[in-house]
Amino acid sequence: NAGVTQTPKFRVLKTGQSMTLLCAQDMNHEYMYWYRQDPGMGLRLIHYSVGEGTTAKGEVPDGYNVSRLKKQNFLLGLESAAPSQTSVYFCASSYRGLSWDYGYTFGSGTRLTVV
Amino acid sequence: GESVGLHLPTLSVQEGDNSIINCAYSNSASDYFIWYKQESGKGPQFIIDIRSNMDKRQGQRVTVLLNKTVKHLSLQIAATQPGDSAVYFCAENIPRWGKLQFGAGTQVVVTP
Numbered sequence: 001n002a003g004v005t006q007t008p009k010f011r012v013l014k015t016g017q018s019m020t021l022l023c024a025q026d027m028n029h030e031y032m033y034w035y036r037q038d039p040g041m042g043l044r045l046i047h048y049s050v051g052e053g054t055t056a057k058g059e060v061p062d063g064y065n066v067s068r069l070k071k072q073n074f075l076l077g078l079e080s081a082a083p084s085q086t087s088v089y090f091c092a093s094s095y096r097g098l099s100w101d102y103g104y105t106f107g108s109g110t111r112l113t114v115v
Numbered sequence: 116g117e118s119v120g121l122h123l124p125t126l127s128v129q130e131g132d133n134s135i136i137n138c139a140y141s142n143s144a145s146d147y148f149i150w151y152k153q154e155s156g157k158g159p160q161f162i163i164d165i166r167s168n169m170d171k172r173q174g175q176r177v178t179v180l181l182n183k184t185v186k187h188l189s190l191q192i193a194a195t196q197p198g199d200s201a202v203y204f205c206a207e208n209i210p211r212w213g214k215l216q217f218g219a220g221t222q223v224v225v226t227p
Contacts, residue, residue, distance in 0.1 A: 035217075042217035045214060102161065103149045103164055103206075104215065108157055108158045109158050
């Protein structure tokens with residue numbers, strides 16, 4: 001049981017390039033989230049999804065797009081990368097919102113550097 | 116706006132001692148809180164949670180205390196071990212938002 005898997009683990013992009021981060025979960029969770037983590041700051045929600053085919057904006061959605069075509073996958077896209085998007089990106093999932101004694105399950109992260 | 120915060124950015128603890136990590140929150144409507152542990156290069160890992168109608172909850176070597184009067188949350192780790200070295204952060208659930216809001220974290224360093 002892998003939990004939440006993120007690919008790639010590391011990536012370096014040039015300004016203006018595009019890329020897609022993949023998140024896959026095998027726990028049959030309904031809800032999935034994308035966060036970014038920057039030094040000295042808490043995790044900030046980029047986008048989230050409450051089910052297959054649905055997505056919604058979080059706190060910091062600008063410059064990102066997402067898609068949830070399959071329940072188990074949640075994709076995060078950067079159409080034109082900027083240095084301000086240098087960060088560590090975490091995907092998380094949950095059964096439906098918050099679960100007692102469980103919270104969210106996080107992936108191991110993708111470290112993205114935009115030069 | 117209201118947010119979750121931490122008092123101490125770094126906590127140095129001797130192996131075997133108890134650790135206390137603090138978190139201040141300012142949103143009185145928050146109804147649920149979680150403590151996460153994040154080791155270097157890894158994703159956050161769930162430790163323990165507590166609802167707003169509780170004052171205390173215990174797990175294995177960990178205790179979370181909630182003081183709603185002063186909007187304060189703490190995580191106590193008993194007999195701290197080298198494997199406890201990590202960043203710990205709290206998160207609160209704000210009902211009107213329906214998702215977790217995270218604090219910045221405290222780095223815990225366990226010394227021999």
